[in-house]
Amino acid sequence: MANWFEKILPTFLRKETKKKSSVPEGLWKNCSSCNTILYVPELEASLYVCPSCDHHLRIGARKRLDLFLDVEDKIEISSNKSSQDLLKFKDVKKYKDRLSEAEDVSGEREALIVMSGSLFKLQLVAAAFEFRFMGGSMGSVVGQQFLNGMEYALKEKLPFVCFATSGGARMQESLISLYQMARTAAIIQKLKDARLPYISIMIDPIYGGVSASIAMLGDINIAEPKALVGFTGPRVIEQTLKVTLPEGFQRSEFLLEHGAIDMIVHRKEMRKTVHELLKGLSQGLSS
Numbered sequence: 234m235a236n237w238f239e240k241i242l243p244t245f246l247r248k249e250t251k252k253k254s255s256v257p258e259g260l261w262k263n264c265s266s267c268n269t270i271l272y273v274p275e276l277e278a279s280l281y282v283c284p285s286c287d288h289h290l291r292i293g294a295r296k297r298l299d300l301f302l303d304v305e306d307k308i309e310i311s312s313n314k315s316s317q318d319l320l321k322f323k324d325v326k327k328y329k330d331r332l333s334e335a336e337d338v339s340g341e342r343e344a345l346i347v348m349s350g351s352l353f354k355l356q357l358v359a360a361a362f363e364f365r366f367m368g369g370s371m372g373s374v375v376g377q378q379f380l381n382g383m384e385y386a387l388k389e390k391l392p393f394v395c396f397a398t399s400g401g402a403r404m405q406e407s408l409i410s411l412y413q414m415a416r417t418a419a420i421i422q423k424l425k426d427a428r429l430p431y432i433s434i435m436i437d438p439i440y441g442g443v444s445a446s447i448a449m450l451g452d453i454n455i456a457e458p459k460a461l462v463g464f465t466g467p468r469v470i471e472q473t474l475k476v477t478l479p480e481g482f483q484r485s486e487f488l489l490e491h492g493a494i495d496m497i498v499h500r501k502e503m504r505k506t507v508h509e510l511l512k513g514l515s516q517g518l519s520s
Contacts, residue, residue: 264288280500289437289457289500293339294346294361297396297436301504302350302359310347310358310382316374320407328405331367339365344399345375347382349391353508358386361396362436362443368400371443375403376413379447383420392430392511397448401441414446421450430514432507435462435485435494453510454494456485457503462494 262271266288276283280300281290292300298307315332322328336342344366349358360382362369379395386393402410424431433451435444437460445464448454456462463483471478481487488494498506 262290265290282500287458289459291364291398291437293365294341294344294363294396297361298346298348298350298359301361301394301396301507302348302352303354305351307348307350310349310385311378314374314377315342316372316406318405319409320405322405322407324405331405335366339363341366343374343378344369344371345378347378347385349385349389352394352504352511355392355508355511356389357392357394357511358382358389359394359396362398364398364400364438367403369398369443370400370403370410371413371417371447372403372406372410373413376410376416379413379417380420383417383424386429387424387427390427390429392432392515393424394432394434394507394511395447395451396434396436397439397443398436399439399441399443399448401443411442414442418446418450421447425452430511432510432514434498434503434507435460437461440464440466452514453496455496455498455503455507456488456494457500458485458497460485462488 260273262273262276263269264271264283264286267283267286269283269285271283271285276290281292282288283290318328318332320328335344341363344363345360346363347358347360349356351357352359360379362375383393385391402414404410421431431451433448433454435448435454435456437457439448439460439462441464444462448462461483462485467478467482470476479487485494485497489497496506
């Protein structure tokens with residue numbers, strides 16, 4: 234409590250002391266769907282699924298792979314490259330400045346992480362997009378890292394699993410980014426020719442060039458509940474075509490009903506389900 238002398242002092246001369254919060258920072262998080270305040274340790278234990286409304290909160294790529302793969306034997310497969318501003322692209326910001334900001338925000342060098350590891354002791358390669366890095370957009374380095382992971386899977390004769398969340402091709406790299414669609418589609422076909430399973434798991438949101446290539450080319454295409462999956466967003470479609478879209482359009486439930494995806498799998502069941510699918514696919518493709 235301030236004494237009488239401090240009270241009569243002009244504001245700019247007072248020594249302001251901030252009261253420390255009794256709640257440590259980082260211990261609480263709001264659900265983006267129902268706005269329930271969630272205790273982070275309990276949220277982590279529930280795999281970042283809201284216990285109130287079952288909403289699947291967004292998580293980073295590295296965290297997702299940590300939750301998915303066995304703890305032992307994880308090895309990151311990296312291209313050891315950073316994106317270059319070959320076109321000297323500039324909108325309201327320079328591309329190189331956006332890359333620097335994305336690294337600071339995400340803590341990653343690029344928008345894709347690839348690891349070899351195991352799932353209930355079954356060896357595989359897994360990749361995950363980092364949406365915090367420029368919306369998970371795919372440029373030349375992302376494309377190369379995906380290729381490196383696929384080539385490792387081909388060499389070691391391992392299945393491949395990809396968690397895709399992205400806004401699409403990276404516009405700052407123009408045709409270079411669009412070229413990655415063809416490169417990734419071609420290497421996926423090589424994996425299929427080698428009779429090795431590829432499972433695609435679509436995470437909210439997944440759009441554009443990534444949804445039209447990597448995400449939709451799995452032997453089995455899975456989505457998390459209520460994930461937004463499409464090529465162009467609903468608002469753009471409505472404004473361009475002057476139509477009113479049905480309720481739930483582009484949600485994973487809508488896509489499953491219309492045959493665009495194969496399965497919807499709850500995050501808590503993902504490890505078990507993918508493991509069973511990989512065992513079945515591996516036996517079927519080898520026979």
